[in-house]
Amino acid sequence: MALRRSSIALFVVGLMLTAAAAAIKYVAVPNLSKLPADTNETALFESTLRQLDPTTFGLDSGTPITIDRSLRVVQAEGDSAILTSTAITHLPSGDATDVHTFAVSRVDFTQTTAPDGVSVEDQRGGMTMSFPKNPTTDDALVYDSVTRTAQPVTYTGTTMFAGREVHEFTGTTAAPIADPAVLGPLKAGIAVLDPSGVGSTMQREIVKTLIPALPADRIAAVERALETAPDAVPLTYTSTNRMDLAIDSHLGAPVNFTQNQTTVLNIASGDTTVPFLDLYQVRMETSDASIRMVAEKVARAERLLKIAGFWVPLVSALSGALLVVVAIVRRRPVHHG
Structure with a gap:
């Protein structure tokens, strides 16, 4: 049966458009939602730092500080990326820089295995940059570098x-x-009070002299612990950390993050650990400018994914189907007698 060449061409193009629709939806769109290899994102956190007042041994009223945080992909191989998290805390005494390196999946941002020869921090399954796309409302884990x-x-x-x-x-x-x-x-700071303990122990008599400065709800527990404690009372350092997150329900990005982290000096007696002095407290939250920046970026990304994942494949598939139908209808050449 003779077929029109134009019908054959239309049929082939129609099939190609239909195949392209599938390729866009199932290949191109997932690649668009991957963590880009050139990721370099920044955020500003407005914070208050409260420190131990050496005259009262309580926390002072607080000093406003800011924290610049950057997340940068330094290496990408396939679906894995090496991510560097850098926090620069701007203190009255100068800047303090804290850097951590993680291996994350470029697909769902969870922890993954680092390439051979690359040293990363074990985030123990916790989130370091973003929740997965379309996050669930199940309990989640967030990595804290202070306590690891x-x-x-x-x-x-x-x-x-x-x-x-x-x-x-x-x-x-x-x-x-x-x-x-x-x-x-x-x-090192605690060792100033008792150099003999190098920050790991404190003489019991020194601990006793500080009891009157303690909050009322701590005094009784400290006194009981000292009854059985050795002369060199063992010290431990803990963090009490509260986190509140607002996670975009579509793309999983943290739109807002607030944290209240208190560093506590504890004394130990046997198996008992008792809070003694609060040494530091940092309260931080994402700045308004960074919140707007993240919200706008997420909205743009969502629009792009919707266009690429729905409208482009739909138009391509419909156009392909239409061309196939036209090719079938026009498949036979018209013979003039």
């Missing part, structure tokens, strides 16, 4: 924030401080 633990947060509700629908999560965790860059200076 993945800390649980619980869903509390869904609301509108900065023009975006967000899932809200909250959690409070107490854990030993594990980051050497944090623990070292803490011990």
